[in-house]
Amino acid sequence: MFPPANDLIALLGINLVLSAGCLRLLNWRHGVTPWGKWASAAVFLLLWCPVGPARLPLVAYVRGISSDLSISLVAIACLGMYRRLRGMAPVAQHERMVLSLAFAAGALFLYPLALGWGDWDAYRLGWGSPALWAALLALSLACWAGGLRLLPMLVALALLAWVAGALESTNLWDYLIDPWLAVAAIFQCIKSAIVWGLARLRAARHGAMPSSA
Template structure:
């Protein structure tokens, strides 16, 4: 049996936990479900892969930032952490969305620079992350600071198979989520402003 990495096991359990309709269950039962999903992730298939390994084959390893965001989302659902408002999420959506726009178009050949290479010798990328961290600090987006700090620590400790800093900071799922959330929230704001004011009775 091929043993799935700790990250793929955790990713499988966290994603499935967030997808299951567990809102009405007591906190203790929800926590039990999470532990059960960690065990389910290790169930071997006839191919020799575990369920977590199968998911990893479809999605590859998620970025450290995405994994941290999933942990925070699960902590919120378990009642250990207070839910974030859209106002608190805006800096995160904007920051990681902009990082994605720096990385992915260039990585796909759009433009003159291959920004993915920055991750192999990340002096410039470290400066970019430092500026983003400062922006998060000014916006009081402490979750974003935590995500960047832990992703950087994971890179220094070489916790992923990749030696590219970008792979710790971003993945397509995080970027799509952030850009999609920005678009949806912008549309909602524009719709609210476009509504005619109701005359006072």
């Protein structure tokens, strides 16, 4: 007997994210190698192996720790894995930066309020709020007008999955963002800010140095 479809989708999403992470980790320095491809494929298959008294797949135990991942995170992981396997260039830096800023801002807006750091719970917006839909539409149109395609596509994919009930949750926020994606986005923003600050500092120092005669 097969589990419900949303359970299968959730397990598949977790497996794909872990496999994509394995591929990136193993091929971080020297590009994608045949060994890295086989190792990532082995991880994908291994996570489906039933273990324990309940004979649940290994990825189900991972799900118990990670909870369901957002459609956005799964899509980003799959895109990165596809581009690596095809030998394509990474997503443009400005696209990645906009993604990180958008998800970091969403996390800082959602999670503190959802944890009770205020009198209003932003998580409620995920249950069919026109205000959230309007904000997502405005953000997507602004990105599209600026030549940024990835964020609007992620929003559209999350909305389609939410309408279809692809995950166990009925809240749109859970399709758009999850804590793992939030942490990664905030970390990326901090990292970019540090790199930018160091670059400006080095440029200022070089500019202040007297030119040699």
